[in-house]
Amino acid sequence: MNTSRRRYLPAVLLVSALGLSGCTSTSNDAAGDVDWAAATSVETGGGLDSLVSAAQAEGTLNVMGLYADWANYGVLIEEFTATYGIEVDNDTSAGSSQDQVNAIKNRVGQSRSLDYLDTGVSFANSASAEGLLAEYRPATVADIDSSFTDAEGMWTNQYGGYVTIGCDAAAVAVCPTSFAQLNDPQYVGKVALTGNPAQGESGFNAVWAAAMATGGSLDDIQPGIEFMAELSARGILIPVEANAGTLETGETPIIINWDYLNLAVADDTAAAGVDFQVVIPTDGTMASYYAASINADAPHPAAARLWIEFMYSDEGQNILLNGYTRPVRFDALIQSGAVDTAAADKLPIVVNGFELPSEAQRSSANLLLAEKWDAAVAS
Amino acid sequence: MTPTVATRNAPSAPGAIERAICRIHSLRARAERRTASFWGLIPFLAFIVLFLGVPVCGIVLSAFRVADVNEPGNYVPSLANFAASFRGASWDAMRNSLQISVIAALVGGIVGLALAQAILTTRSRKLSAVVTVLTSVLANSGGVPLAFSFIAAVGNAGIITGLLSLTDRGFTLYSSGGLILMYQYFLIPTMVMVVLPTLTGLRVEWKEAAASVGATSWQFWKKIALPIASPAILSGFVLLFGASFATHASAAALIGGGGVPLISLRIDSGLAGGNLAGQENVAMALGVNMIVVALIVLLIYMPLQKRSLKWFK
Numbered sequence: 001m002n003t004s005r006r007r008y009l010p011a012v013l014l015v016s017a018l019g020l021s022g023c024t025s026t027s028n029d030a031a032g033d034v035d036w037a038a039a040t041s042v043e044t045g046g047g048l049d050s051l052v053s054a055a056q057a058e059g060t061l062n063v064m065g066l067y068a069d070w071a072n073y074g075v076l077i078e079e080f081t082a083t084y085g086i087e088v089d090n091d092t093s094a095g096s097s098q099d100q101v102n103a104i105k106n107r108v109g110q111s112r113s114l115d116y117l118d119t120g121v122s123f124a125n126s127a128s129a130e131g132l133l134a135e136y137r138p139a140t141v142a143d144i145d146s147s148f149t150d151a152e153g154m155w156t157n158q159y160g161g162y163v164t165i166g167c168d169a170a171a172v173a174v175c176p177t178s179f180a181q182l183n184d185p186q187y188v189g190k191v192a193l194t195g196n197p198a199q200g201e202s203g204f205n206a207v208w209a210a211a212m213a214t215g216g217s218l219d220d221i222q223p224g225i226e227f228m229a230e231l232s233a234r235g236i237l238i239p240v241e242a243n244a245g246t247l248e249t250g251e252t253p254i255i256i257n258w259d260y261l262n263l264a265v266a267d268d269t270a271a272a273g274v275d276f277q278v279v280i281p282t283d284g285t286m287a288s289y290y291a292a293s294i295n296a297d298a299p300h301p302a303a304a305r306l307w308i309e310f311m312y313s314d315e316g317q318n319i320l321l322n323g324y325t326r327p328v329r330f331d332a333l334i335q336s337g338a339v340d341t342a343a344a345d346k347l348p349i350v351v352n353g354f355e356l357p358s359e360a361q362r363s364s365a366n367l368l369l370a371e372k373w374d375a376a377v378a379s
Numbered sequence: 380m381t382p383t384v385a386t387r388n389a390p391s392a393p394g395a396i397e398r399a400i401c402r403i404h405s406l407r408a409r410a411e412r413r414t415a416s417f418w419g420l421i422p423f424l425a426f427i428v429l430f431l432g433v434p435v436c437g438i439v440l441s442a443f444r445v446a447d448v449n450e451p452g453n454y455v456p457s458l459a460n461f462a463a464s465f466r467g468a469s470w471d472a473m474r475n476s477l478q479i480s481v482i483a484a485l486v487g488g489i490v491g492l493a494l495a496q497a498i499l500t501t502r503s504r505k506l507s508a509v510v511t512v513l514t515s516v517l518a519n520s521g522g523v524p525l526a527f528s529f530i531a532a533v534g535n536a537g538i539i540t541g542l543l544s545l546t547d548r549g550f551t552l553y554s555s556g557g558l559i560l561m562y563q564y565f566l567i568p569t570m571v572m573v574v575l576p577t578l579t580g581l582r583v584e585w586k587e588a589a590a591s592v593g594a595t596s597w598q599f600w601k602k603i604a605l606p607i608a609s610p611a612i613l614s615g616f617v618l619l620f621g622a623s624f625a626t627h628a629s630a631a632a633l634i635g636g637g638g639v640p641l642i643s644l645r646i647d648s649g650l651a652g653g654n655l656a657g658q659e660n661v662a663m664a665l666g667v668n669m670i671v672v673a674l675i676v677l678l679i680y681m682p683l684q685k686r687s688l689k690w691f692k
Contacts, residue, residue, distance in 0.1 A: 098659070099651075102659075189546070189551075192636060193636045195635050196635055196636055196637045196644070196648065197636075198468075198648060199647070203636070232638060238551075239553045239637055239638040239639065240530060240552075240553055240636060241633075245527055249530065250536040251535060251537075370468065373468075373637050374472070374640040375468070377638040
């Protein structure tokens with residue numbers, strides 16, 4: 001996960017705090033006899049009231065790597081604590097998908113193990129195959145298309161984003177809006193990714209989006225590798241890890257990255273005179289969603305489930321939306337009118353539809369990239 | 380002939396280094412006599428075991444295990460991780476890392492040596508003192524701030540790049556050459572730090588003695604100074620090699636997007652999981668390979684250092 005700094009809209013705090021404060025103080029009877037660790041939904045556990053009191057009895061929620069500036073997790077955590085009085089112990093010393101999976105593997109039976117995991121879908125699938133996750137579906141699951149959920153209910157996508165081209169209009173004469181336009185001598189030495197595509201989700205999807213733009217498909221990332229290799233050979237794509245700093249100094253005026261990260265960088269650098277415009281490339285659309293899951297060995301099984309319910313509520317989803325991510329219930333929020341329109345309007349417009357890759361497609365694309373990338377862009 | 384002359388002409392009062400070494404030796408002798416002082420070592424040994432021994436064992440054990448395909452969550456002993464570490468992109472990274480480290484160490488070694496000699500030639504005690512402090516600070520600089528300074532200075536939009544129109548001359552920071560250049564920032568000071576004491580120990584009287592029997596400056600360096608200083612120079616080189624080889628954070632910030640494969644970046648990608656789950660143990664095997672390289676480096680370094688100290692007893 002990235003850790004670029006963000007400034008936030010404190011107003012959201014107030015609105016959401018008022019919205020959820022009604023649910024807290026209710027009956028406390030029979031909370032003790034429900035085994036929330038076995039509950040696969042809020043109904044099977046005996047309803048929200050019983051979940052809230054069980055979670056409050058546990059008192060704490062253990063999570064890892066939920067950086068305040070990532071998908072607006074800072075506000076989500078504050079709100080959760082303000083609403084239910086449950087402390088969130090957020091270990092931000094590490095936080096990659098692998099770190100979280102390692103933590104629940106290494107801390108089996110310990111009270112300091114994690115309750116909730118926010119990982120890439122591949123990691124959720126492999127953790128699920130190892131029996132590390134608990135089956136649970138949020139109450140609002142009916143709003144979520146089945147392609148965003150695990151068939152066995154071990155994970156559910158909570159938010160995602162699109163691959164975008166961010167471009168400093170103050171530093172570049174004409175901002176490219178497609179991959180095809182990027183391949184132009186005027187962009188020599190100006191384009192960068194935020195990391196190695198063979199390592200990070202962002203770069204990986206950037207290459208895949210380029211593949212979509214150049215005749216590839218979810219089954220074929222090769223054209224994307226070739227396209228990026230050409231950009232690299234022409235000196236357009238440089239291997240530096242782009243960030244707000246390299247954007248501000250003019251080193252990387254064009255950054256291919258997730259919309260929510262590019263938009264956050266735009267906020268960060270606006271004061272320095274950067275006019276960072278973020279568009280979804282017209283010729284290659286690639287989206288990816290993160291997966292929410294619960295540790296099967298969660299030290300606070302009820303708090304973990306309440307956290308999930310909160311995150312998938314209208315309030316929770318709107319908080320994620322304010323972090324420039326696309327909450328998984330975005331369409332439902334729009335239809336019901338519950339959406340925070342000011343936040344929704346800041347997102348780049350989606351021109352084309354998209355399909356999420358299957359696990360098999362992901363891993364074969366990854367394997368190909370891991371072996372070919374470094375040689376393809378070798379200087 | 381020359382060494383005898385040199386010894387005879389040596390001043391009766393030993394220099395600072397000799398005194399320091401004598402002190403170390405007498406301290407050591409005293410320590411040996413007092414077995415009780417061994418207990419003072421316990422915290423240090425515990426530290427070594429906990430923070431070096433245990434992790435190394437963990438790395439080695441994991442490197443020899445692979446996930447059981449039939450039973451997820453279980454591991455079986457295997458050499459597959461090592462096989463993978465000597466194949467494809469991982470092997471490219473190892474080769475490239477070795478190559479970059481050797482070149483970086485050679486450049487840093489030669490420049491550092493020349494710089495150290497230049498500092499000595501000024502015969503300024505103040506300068507020597509300042510350099511000693513400065514080099515120990517610079518030798519430990521690195522990480523993302525270092526990479527960012529280089530990006531801002533000699534990156535594509537860098538200040539110096541613009542002033543000297545480096546881009547038109549075909550220079551790019553984002554290449555093996557760029558990495559080698561960036562490494563010099565901490566390699567040259569390291570070299571100065573390592574060879575300065577040795578070069579200081581080459582007494583002026585030796586040179587005068589050589590001159591008195593008709594040796595030219597070149598002959599003095601070839602026949603006397605370099606043979607005495609060569610172990611220190613070589614051990615400096617070995618140290619620089621190790622420092623380049625292990626560099627991670629600054630290299631990642633500079634060329635993390637790919638194109639210049641490095642073993643340290645490869646390990647990072649395997650451990651952090653990247654997009655591919657289940658590569659941790661291949662990363663461990665790469666780590667073991669790095670430890671083996673480091674051990675070889677140490678095996679070369681230790682006897683050299685002993686030899687270089689011998690001349691100043």
